[in-house]
Amino acid sequence: MSDLTLTVMRLGFLAVLWLFVIVAVQVIRSDLFGTKVNPRSARRAAAAPAGAPNRPPQTQQSAAPAQPRQRRGAPTHLVVVQGSLAGTTVALQGQTITLGRAHDSTIVLDDDYASSRHARIYPDQTGQWTVEDLGSTNGTYLDRQRLTTPQPLQPGMPIRIGRTVIELRK
């Protein structure tokens, strides 16, 4: 085995090892930025300002007068903004989201003021996201008002359960 072959093998192996590292980092990269937002069609894209698909809130506000349907500003995810779970997000895909201390809740609240099945957030028959208190002890508050009936939710309205605050975001 000549020295040259061994040198090539040595450097080649290091290159392969680093190639693995780089590919692995690429996998994480697409994992972190996993969703690609595309304008839906040419007609819709024309209604929205060009170049803004990565800033959905602004896009939707300016598009709202053109399309006055309430589905226009539909939220896409739910964010915990305060409390021990702050930062957690759940994508809204038409499923019911249950909140509470129970282990099988979608969002398990670790909050002394939360009941085991505290509240749920679900789309009603028209697709409007709605929050309902499930008979909790300390109540669910929407904009400082205690919920007594299911209430429709708009993006950005804070839902307070104990020390946890949750919002729907677009």
Add this chain to the structure above:
Amino acid sequence: MSTFDLSSNSNTEPARRRANTTITPQGTPNRRNTELVMLAFAVLVPMAAYANVGLAIDKKLPAGMLEYGLGMGALALIAHLVMRRFAPYADPLLLPLATLLNGLGLVMIWRLDKAGSLLASNYPAAANQLMWSGLGIAFFIGVMLLLKDHRILQRYTYISMVVALVLLAAPAFFPARAGDFGAKIWIHIGSFSIQPGEFAKIILTVFFAGFLMVKRDALALASRRFMGLYLPRGRDLGPIIVVWLLSILILVFETDLGSSFLFFGLFVVMLYVATERTSWIVFGLVMSIGGAAVVAMAEPHVKTRINSWLDPMAAFQDPPPPGTSEQIGQTLMSFGTGGVTGTGLGQGRSWLIQFAAKSDFILGSFGEELGLTGMMALFVLYGLIVQRGLRTAVAARDPFGKLLAVGLSSAFALQVFVVAGGVTGLIPLTGMTMPFLAQGGSSVVANWALIAILLKISDTARRPAAEPTPEPAPGAEPTRT
């Protein structure tokens, strides 16, 4: 409906209908195919290393190369298929990273077996390690099959505490054997020896996660502010003092600096994550340094370690002063020989670090034969495992899962830091094994189990919240008015 992107996946229709823009996940939401490709890559890299060692030492390809590669590939494939069935949404990187590190470790042990056959103290270890790796993957599969949901572990909070304490205390009561090299961390049963501390690491994390989840509100209470730190109330110091005393007891009775540091560090990290109070980290650092300093005065074994950290080259004086060890000096020399790109696999002389060359000091061999470039790649691989673990913690939707994932990944990170820091002379040497790389059955098996639990948490965290229904389900209608 008419505005759909027709190329999109149909099972996320309702989300699309309401959304202004089409959100297209890149690739399928479960990333098992990515994992399969990475896994194939992770098997090929050690194969290349194996061929490289054979060509460098024997001038020909190693005889068992095909069998070895197929065997390792088959093990990895079984693990992958089990994940497709039982953890379909889990992280795509953890399994390939662990497979790669395990494979590289096996190659290096085999290479040290070959070169060191000149030495009397050497005995072949690669076959044994291969057996343990197989057992580790079997454990991995076992965890995948049996642990339906990581939240089940929360029920066993206090049982875990008892089991972990028994495991930690056990080596102190078993008779030591020649060849235990100072630290009493083994249990010998027949010709078989295990290190219960490796398993205690995982079980203790379960206890810490369960305990801190319940108690963290009390522990986060601050009584007063002092120099920018919120000081906890005196009575809340109870848990940290108990864990500290425990780690000091390990240090005294088993003379094991590594486990002692690992368990205390793990508790402090989890306490910090659970309460978000920086003061716990300050307390933890002061207590661990204070404790270690006092014990170092008294225990000769620990004192030797500290002396050879302060002056690694002292042992090469003639005559060597008492209470020094030449291992760290030898390892530093092997790093120096390696330089930036290394001597090439199979061409170093790191087997000259005779005892523990395959276990605690295996990084020395990697440093010599792969150089700084290779070492950096290894550390990035470890870093990626830790990052995936912490990412899982961020994504987890329940506090117990968050704490457990943080705990497991920081235990892994602390172990890598303690070993790598010790071998490179940054901190005093502690007798722990480099996860996956080093020879040591218990370590490989326990770390495979650790990866399996992380993957299980990650599967729960990344699973879509529920099956999206095309129309709002009847149950979703208001039930009370």
